[in-house]
Amino acid sequence: MRDLVAGMLLAFAASSMAQSPARTSSSPVRVQGRFLVDRAGQHVLLRGTQLPELAGDASDFGMPSRHAYGPLSATTLNAIRKRWNMNTVRLPVDVGRYLDEPSYAERLAQAVRIANRQDLLVILAAVEPGSDLPSEKTIRFWKECGARFRDNAGLLFDLFSTPRARAIPGHRPGMDTGADWRFWLRGGRTADGHAAVGMQGLADAIRGVGVAQPLIVTGLDEAPLLEGLTPEFFLSDAGVIYETNVRFNEIGTDAQGDRSFGVLSAQVPLVVNDADLHLDRVQDCQALPQDPAVVERTIQSTLTDYDRLQVSWTISTFAPGKLISDYRHFFATTLANGLPCGSAAGIGTVVQYHLIGVPLRGLVTTALNATFVLARGAAAQSYGPTLSEAEADGNGALPQKLSNIAVEVFDSGGVARLAPLLHVGIGWSFVNFVVPPDTAKGPAKVSIVRSDGSRSESSVLIADLSPALLTGNGIGWGPVIAIATQTPPSGPAHSFLTYQCGKADCTTIPIPLSKNVSTTVRLLGDGFRNAAALGEFRAEIGGTPVPVVSFGPAEGPGADQVTLRLPSILRGMGETDLMLTVSGRPANVVRINCGS
Numbered sequence: 336m337r338d339l340v341a342g343m344l345l346a347f348a349a350s351s352m353a354q355s356p357a358r359t360s361s362s363p364v365r366v367q368g369r370f371l372v373d374r375a376g377q378h379v380l381l382r383g384t385q386l387p388e389l390a391g392d393a394s395d396f397g398m399p400s401r402h403a404y405g406p407l408s409a410t411t412l413n414a415i416r417k418r419w420n421m422n423t424v425r426l427p428v429d430v431g432r433y434l435d436e437p438s439y440a441e442r443l444a445q446a447v448r449i450a451n452r453q454d455l456l457v458i459l460a461a462v463e464p465g466s467d468l469p470s471e472k473t474i475r476f477w478k479e480c481g482a483r484f485r486d487n488a489g490l491l492f493d494l495f496s497t498p499r500a501r502a503i504p505g506h507r508p509g510m511d512t513g514a515d516w517r518f519w520l521r522g523g524r525t526a527d528g529h530a531a532v533g534m535q536g537l538a539d540a541i542r543g544v545g546v547a548q549p550l551i552v553t554g555l556d557e558a559p560l561l562e563g564l565t566p567e568f569f570l571s572d573a574g575v576i577y578e579t580n581v582r583f584n585e586i587g588t589d590a591q592g593d594r595s596f597g598v599l600s601a602q603v604p605l606v607v608n609d610a611d612l613h614l615d616r617v618q619d620c621q622a623l624p625q626d627p628a629v630v631e632r633t634i635q636s637t638l639t640d641y642d643r644l645q646v647s648w649t650i651s652t653f654a655p656g657k658l659i660s661d662y663r664h665f666f667a668t669t670l671a672n673g674l675p676c677g678s679a680a681g682i683g684t685v686v687q688y689h690l691i692g693v694p695l696r697g698l699v700t701t702a703l704n705a706t707f708v709l710a711r712g713a714a715a716q717s718y719g720p721t722l723s724e725a726e727a728d729g730n731g732a733l734p735q736k737l738s739n740i741a742v743e744v745f746d747s748g749g750v751a752r753l754a755p756l757l758h759v760g761i762g763w764s765f766v767n768f769v770v771p772p773d774t775a776k777g778p779a780k781v782s783i784v785r786s787d788g789s790r791s792e793s794s795v796l797i798a799d800l801s802p803a804l805l806t807g808n809g810i811g812w813g814p815v816i817a818i819a820t821q822t823p824p825s826g827p828a829h830s831f832l833t834y835q836c837g838k839a840d841c842t843t844i845p846i847p848l849s850k851n852v853s854t855t856v857r858l859l860g861d862g863f864r865n866a867a868a869l870g871e872f873r874a875e876i877g878g879t880p881v882p883v884v885s886f887g888p889a890e891g892p893g894a895d896q897v898t899l900r901l902p903s904i905l906r907g908m909g910e911t912d913l914m915l916t917v918s919g920r921p922a923n924v925v926r927i928n929c930g931s
Contacts, residue, residue: 363488364456366549366574371604371647381456381606381647382690383423384415387654388462389446391432391439396449398910398926402813402840403662406654407446409912409924410812412453414665415653417705417923420690424450425458425608425649427496430476444483451489452914454921458551458649459484460493461537467502468522468531469495474540481541485548493551494537497580500555502526511558516568519555538572551606553578561599569603576604576647582619583610583637597644606647610637612674612682615656620676627670631695634685650686658683664810696720698791700781703861704803704923705811708796709779710862712772713803714757714893717742718765720791721783726761733757733769733892739786742768746797747777754781757892769893770797799865802915802922804858807834807841814843815858815913815925819901821846822853833927843928848906855884856927857898863917864888864895871918874899876927877911905929 364371364379373379387406389395395407404410407426415421426446432439443459450457459480463473473495484490500506502525503518522533534552541550552575554561559581569575577599599605612630613619623630641648651657656679660666668681688695691707698719702709709715727737733755735741742754752774757767766783774797782792805816814834822828833844833856848854864887866872872883874897882900889896897915908929915922 364491364549366576366604369601369603370645371549371576378645379422380642380645381423381458381649383421383425383456383458383649384419384651384653384658385425385427385609385649387652388427388429389439389443391436391442395442395446404812406662407449408662409449409453409914411653411662411665412450412455413812413921413924414705416453416455416921418665419658419687420707421455423456423458423647423649424653425460425493426450427460427462428476428480430461430463430473433476433480434472440480440483447484447487447490451487452921453924456489456491458491458493460496460551462496466529467499468519468525469498469537470530470532473537474532477537477541478544481546482544485544485546488548491549491551491576492541492546493553493578494534494541496553497556498534498553500557502529502531509557511555511563513563513565513568515555516563516565520568520570535570535572538570538575542572547574549574549576551576551578553580553608556580561605564599566602576606578606578608580609581607583612583634600644600646604647605644606649607641608649609651610648611651611657614674614676614680617676620674623674625674627673630674631670631685634682635689635695638686638689651682655679657681658686693793698783698793700793700795702801702803703805703811704801706801707794708798708801708920709770709781710798710801711770711774711776711865712893713770713801713862713864713895714767715754715770715781715795716765716767717781717783717793719763719793721760721762721764721766722785722789722791723759723761723764723766725759726764727759729755729757731892740766741784742766743782743784743790744771744774744797745780745782746775747779748775750775755892800917800920801862802860802917802920803862804860804913804915804922804925806923806925807836811923813926814841815927817856817858817927819846819854819856824851843910843926845909845928845930846901847930848901848903850903854901855898856901857896858913858915858925859889860895860897860915860922861893862895863897863922866917872897873916874914876901876905876913876929877908879905879908881905901929907931 370378396405398404447457461473503515504526506515520533520535522531525531561579655661667683667687669684700717702715723738723740725738735753737756737759740759743751744754745751752771754768759766776797779795779797780792781795782790784790807814817833819833820828820830874881874883884898884900886897910928913925913927
């Protein structure tokens with residue numbers, strides 16, 4: 336068993352090149368002057384992405400035969416939080432479908448629950464297809480939707496996506512005047528004679544049903560820097576965040592940004608949505624510099640400006656060809672191979688490295704659950720320019736040096752310790768190690784120290800807890816590594832693995848549940864042995880809470896175990912999600928099969 340656990344720890348770490356620190360907060364927020372603050376009164380910025388629009392069918396949450404997870408599945412949302420260090424997702428909602436299709440509304444509630452369970456704030460963004468400006472239909476939507484979700488502190492409400500100035504009577508393209516902003520605020524008859532509701536009317540409607548959470552209001556589409564939005568056109572509501580859809584090259588120089596965003600950000604909280612290169616749009620793509628390094632610097636500069644100006648954002652879309660390669664591996668897209676229009680290139684890598692606070696393609700250190708929070712005594716990994724001379728395994732001896740590499744952990748108490756090593760890759764690769772158990776909690780530096788004295792370093796946080804579960808395929812999701820034990824009323828107990836792996840992939844093994852047989856599963860994991868009590872654990876399978884029986888260290892370096900009891904009510908659920916949290920910290924989402 337020792338060799339099995341050590342091998343699985345290594346496989347998990349080696350194949351999970353994840354980068355996602357936990358420095359941004361996803362606590363419920365409120366507006367305080369020009370800032371967003373959490374419950375502790377600390378300033379917080381929204382850092383997130385847009386999700387694909389809710390389809391309202393099995394594709395939202397399911398896992399098809401090709402093993403690609405749905406865009407709103409717990410696995411996908413967990414990857415956004417942990418692998419990308421985002422705290423917010425923006426979810427477009429079709430107001431007509433919400434009002435007319437009860438199943439659509441129910442699936443929206445399901446998506447919100449899953450996202451909040453993964454420690455993510457959710458922005459519900461109203462979309463009224465075919466309308467340039469909101470109508471009474473959007474008013475009805477917010478009254479119904481607001482009443483349903485008013486008690487959920489993990490939500491923000493985006494009143495209307497992309498108000499289009501072309502619908503305003505007398506509007507001149509490219510010139511947003513005071514009259515345009517007044518119409519945006521108060522509404523009236525559009526250029527084609529339809530009744531449009533102003534942003535103030537939408538805010539009044541949702542506040543009228545008891546919604547206290549922050550509201551987001553999007554400016555006119557032809558004012559990407561919210562040019563012309565002056566205090567006389569602000570909403571009469573102290574809980575409003577102002578939003579714009581802006582391309583990366585539209586903020587311009589620091590001086591230009593200070594004259595637009597800078598002025599507004601000194602008065603109200605701002606959020607940017609959908610910042611992207613839009614390589615799928617030929618005109619936008621062809622207008623970009625063809626040197627990828629220049630484009631990367633533009634993105635980095637823009638994100639730095641947003642930080643400087645305290646501007647929040649929901650960037651691009653968490654979809655293949657945008658931030659990620661696919662819904663199976665969630666690899667970040669890259670510009671390293673050029674900018675062919677319509678290709679799978681994308682800004683994912685630049686965004687991801689900005690969020691983890693390290694130089695692009697620098698050294699990244701994470702726990703096995705893909706966060707920058709490392710648990711004392713748990714396994715961890717560094718990926719990047721390790722520049723080791725040869726690949727080497729610790730082979731159970733846990734040496735402090737392998738090949739020409741050592742790992743030094745410098746903690747908040749000012750003490751530097753060498754970490755026991757599990758594995759060292761060659762060149763630009765990974766190093767797997769165990770965090771010294773005596774490391775002080777708090778901010779720390781992890782350094783790759785080479786025999787010639789050179790080093791690369793990254794920043795982490797050290798804590799008692801950073802829960803992770805091991806999976807058969809070693810990538811952090813999919814079939815969980817677990818042993819099921821079934822005990823009948825009479826006769827011996829029977830134990831078996833809950834997964835199996837072939838040459839191409841790993842699959843779950845059904846667990847036959849019945850009322851007459853007691854069933855437990857022992858999950859292998861990492862980063863939770865230091866929990867104070869069993870009461871800190873919370874587990875659910877397919878959305879159903881299940882009892883946690885025991886936890887503690889397992890055989891193998893850094894390995895832990897937790898045992899769950901499976902009630903017979905889970906019978907027939909088939910393959911589904913297993914979610915574990917320890918003291919409110921979610922582990923990675925894994926799969927288990929409760930039989931047919």
